[in-house]
Amino acid sequence: MYVAVKGGEAAIANAHALLADRRRGDRSVPALRLDQIVEQLGLAVDRAMGEGSLYDKELAALALLQARGDLIEAIFLVRAYRTTLPRFGYSNPIDTGSMLIERRISATFKDLPGGQLLGPTFDYTHRLLDPAIAGGEVPAPITREADVEQAPRVTDMLGRQGLMEPDGDTDPDREVGDLTREPLDFPLDRDLRLQALARGDEGFLLALGYSTQRGYGRSHPFVGEIRIGEVEVEFDVPELGFAVSLGRVRVTECQMVNQFKGSAKVPPQFTRGYGLVFGQAERKAMAMSLVDRALRAREFGEDVVAPAQDEEFVISHSDNVQATGFVEHLKLPHYVDFQAELDLIRRMRAEHDAADMKEAAE
Amino acid sequence: MQTQTSLSDIARKAMLDVLAAAPSRALAQLWDAWADKPEHSKVRGPEVGLVMVRGRAGGGGAPFNLGEATVSRASVRIVTGQVGHGYCLGRDLAKAEVIAVIDALWQRDVAPVEARIIAPLQALAAAGDQKSREESAATKVDFFTMVRGDN
Numbered sequence: 001m002y003v004a005v006k007g008g009e010a011a012i013a014n015a016h017a018l019l020a021d022r023r024r025g026d027r028s029v030p031a032l033r034l035d036q037i038v039e040q041l042g043l044a045v046d047r048a049m050g051e052g053s054l055y056d057k058e059l060a061a062l063a064l065l066q067a068r069g070d071l072i073e074a075i076f077l078v079r080a081y082r083t084t085l086p087r088f089g090y091s092n093p094i095d096t097g098s099m100l101i102e103r104r105i106s107a108t109f110k111d112l113p114g115g116q117l118l119g120p121t122f123d124y125t126h127r128l129l130d131p132a133i134a135g136g137e138v139p140a141p142i143t144r145e146a147d148v149e150q151a152p153r154v155t156d157m158l159g160r161q162g163l164m165e166p167d168g169d170t171d172p173d174r175e176v177g178d179l180t181r182e183p184l185d186f187p188l189d190r191d192l193r194l195q196a197l198a199r200g201d202e203g204f205l206l207a208l209g210y211s212t213q214r215g216y217g218r219s220h221p222f223v224g225e226i227r228i229g230e231v232e233v234e235f236d237v238p239e240l241g242f243a244v245s246l247g248r249v250r251v252t253e254c255q256m257v258n259q260f261k262g263s264a265k266v267p268p269q270f271t272r273g274y275g276l277v278f279g280q281a282e283r284k285a286m287a288m289s290l291v292d293r294a295l296r297a298r299e300f301g302e303d304v305v306a307p308a309q310d311e312e313f314v315i316s317h318s319d320n321v322q323a324t325g326f327v328e329h330l331k332l333p334h335y336v337d338f339q340a341e342l343d344l345i346r347r348m349r350a351e352h353d354a355a356d357m358k359e360a361a362e
Numbered sequence: 363m364q365t366q367t368s369l370s371d372i373a374r375k376a377m378l379d380v381l382a383a384a385p386s387r388a389l390a391q392l393w394d395a396w397a398d399k400p401e402h403s404k405v406r407g408p409e410v411g412l413v414m415v416r417g418r419a420g421g422g423g424a425p426f427n428l429g430e431a432t433v434s435r436a437s438v439r440i441v442t443g444q445v446g447h448g449y450c451l452g453r454d455l456a457k458a459e460v461i462a463v464i465d466a467l468w469q470r471d472v473a474p475v476e477a478r479i480i481a482p483l484q485a486l487a488a489a490g491d492q493k494s495r496e497e498s499a500a501t502k503v504d505f506f507t508m509v510r511g512d513n
Contacts, residue, residue, distance in 0.1 A: 056452060
């Protein structure tokens, strides 16, 4: 049976007009400006950039406004926008070691070169709602003379003593996987996993990271270091013949240090998980590093026994735009499919009734 | 592709780095104050596109694709023949075009560009970075050990 699905145009148009009205809300309340969102809802902007996989604060702010604050909808909008632009190329890898550091902490060493800088953190706040914040007046932050001391990566410090698994070899000829260009083909190399995790859903990765702590693929993690700050993005410009900086982006990096691995040839070393995310996104970077370590199970010859260690399961379900697309498509008209199901169940029930009658007759 | 970067390339890179990092408004103000702006024709753009930003596994290992960033770029030729290129993060076509014109001017005559545009932008950037460092420094933890009374 063919069921025509037509006649929704006016309803759709009116629904969109109603959405626009509700988005704007009470007209006596001033409309939000994008710069207000960028400045005052910065971490929501960062999340839309990170999971939208596109660094552009104004665009992310526009997406948040258009999505009425629905983060996944905003991420969807950002992802859709990026498909409209040409790709100029790939940057040189950013150097988090030469970051302009805003926050840098280590849970493994108290005294480390460069020190522990708390930065703009929610840690140690009392989590008591403060109505005064709505007033808007805030004193300027305290300043103190800055050290000239460099802040080396904690993993490099332990690495020099041989106690830490090194960053790994870099083969300059090896092509770097790009999931925006090629469909994923399991099993993946770590570069593709890291790309997928960097844009993966924070909630999903947080839950998986948490599951490893609760015993589902235990890896005994410590935060070697978290650092947040700005790094230069260098790009090889063909017409110039050399690389120039395009400017700086803010990123969050988490080095998770995990329990040992060794072999007959290599003495025991700490192993590592890595998290790197656009913007200030500490929870996401930590979750990413836990899941990155869990997904290295095969590499270390560990039994894959927990969800967080199952690469295909994790990476196939970490993208919230894909996930929401498939879940939310269920609300679209399925009239024909459902008609077929109805026919089927009526036939099954008829057969069931016929069998009952036959049984009763015997 | 050049195998060796010349001294003038190094200076040009340093100049372009400063311009890319400059806040749009500060750059526009300095450029507004530039008296004898050369006429220029557009060779390419200005246009907006994407650059895939890469990180390294563990911070120093194999590269991976972190995510994209919007980038504006422009190439221009000024009346005296020099071709300039401008690149910067974000969707700011005017900024990319101004950078390209300044790049062309710099090739014609380094000193005035350095003095009237690059030096003030460098000072501005240095002051901003210093302020950020000092704000973070105030949140540095000064550990001290309590003296125990039992020995």
